[in-house]
Structure formats: C-alpha cells, structure tokens
Amino acid sequence: MENFLNYLIANTPALFIIIGALLLIAALILYLRVKARIRKFIPIDSDIKNRRNYQNKYKEYRKSKKWEDLKNVALKTANNTCEICGKSAQVVHHRTYPANFKDDNLDNLQVLCKDCHYKIHKKQIEHKKKEALLSESVLSGKQHFRIEVREAKNQSKYVVFSELRADEKGRSDDIRIIIFEENMGKVIKAFTKAINYILSRRN
Numbered sequence: 580m581e582n583f584l585n586y587l588i589a590n591t592p593a594l595f596i597i598i599g600a601l602l603l604i605a606a607l608i609l610y611l612r613v614k615a616r617i618r619k620f621i622p623i624d625s626d627i628k629n630r631r632n633y634q635n636k637y638k639e640y641r642k643s644k645k646w647e648d649l650k651n652v653a654l655k656t657a658n659n660t661c662e663i664c665g666k667s668a669q670v671v672h673h674r675t676y677p678a679n680f681k682d683d684n685l686d687n688l689q690v691l692c693k694d695c696h697y698k699i700h701k702k703q704i705e706h707k708k709k710e711a712l713l714s715e716s717v718l719s720g721k722q723h724f725r726i727e728v729r730e731a732k733n734q735s736k737y738v739v740f741s742e743l744r745a746d747e748k749g750r751s752d753d754i755r756i757i758i759f760e761e762n763m764g765k766v767i768k769a770f771t772k773a774i775n776y777i778l779s780r781r782n
Contacts, residue, residue, distance in 0.1 A: 633676075640680045649683060657690035670696040712736070736760045 640646055650671045661668045672689045691699070713728040723743040730736050740756040758766050 636680070638762065640683075645680075646683075649685070649688070653688045653690055655683055656685065660690070661692040661695055662690050664692060665696040666692045666694075668692050672696055672699065731759075738763070 645648065653671045657668060659668050660666070668690045670691045672691050672692060673683075674687050674689055677687065678685050711727040711729055713726075713727045717724040717726070725739075725741040725743060727739045727741075728736060729739060737757055737759045740758070742754045
C-alpha cells in the first residue's frame, strides 16, 4: 500500500494531464451530441447560409479594382448627378444583384444621391416585411417577441421566432429561432412538456 501511495505521489503531474485530457474529450463528445440534438429541432436554413456566403462575396467584390473602375465609369457617365432627383450623386446602386459578379455591367447600375438611395432600400425592406404570411407581436413587460410565418424558396414554410432587444447604448438587435414545418411537431411537443412542467410545479 505504501509503495502504491509513493507511486501516485511521484506520478501526480502525469495523472493530472491524463485526467484533464479525458475530461476534455468527454466535454467535446457532450458538446457534439448537444449540438446535433439542437440542429434536429432548429435546423439552419440553407437559404440563410447561401445569403451569408453571397454577402461575403459581395463585400469582397466591392473592394475589387473591377468594381472601382465600373463605379467610376458610371459616375462619369451620369456626370455625378442623381438619376432620380438631379442632385449631386455619391452612390452607385445595383438595380439587381448579379449571381456572378463577372457579368456586372453599367446597365445594371444606377447613380444616386444618398437620400434617393436610402428611399430605394427602405422600400425594399418594407416589401420584405409584407412577404411574411403571418406576423404577430407580443409585448410582455420589458420583453418584445415577434412571430412570423414565412416561406422558403423550396416552398417549405417555417416560423421565425424573434426576441427584440436593445443593449445599454440603445442599439437594437434580435435573437432569432427558425423552425421548419417538418420539425414543428417535435418542437411543439417539447415546448408543451416544458410548460406543463412549470404549471405542475405551481400547484
């Protein structure tokens, strides 16, 4: 017994390293299992992924020499004048966003002042809001929730559950959960179980 204790004392650093490594592996396995379960309930919409990839490519394109040259030609052709109101122009706007930026051309560009550019994008945002098949807001104390039913490009419907928040500096943000109709039954079942648990504890 004494020899065994001496062995443990002599090899304590090595034992800590082995135990630490085993705990890290266990934590990683647990994390992957939890992540997999969450994705079963709340899958990531492929449309959202594609949109993010496109936005990143668009940002890169806007930094390119090709875009800089095309923008300068558009401004020069329009004589630095807004095509809507005739004021001094500062912005070159895409009428439609090309799938392939190699095909971008002058016919697809519109030279605008900042005010007219803002109005165009405001109309686009308002149009997107109208695209929701159903939209409901719930105010409860300091919390503000929004529930929308939308339709993906592949025609599958999904619910967007948002909690609107504002940080200490007054900047707004929203936390979104997206649930597709094929997973609705599982989510409702789990949600109902959670509510029933809370109600049962009150009695």
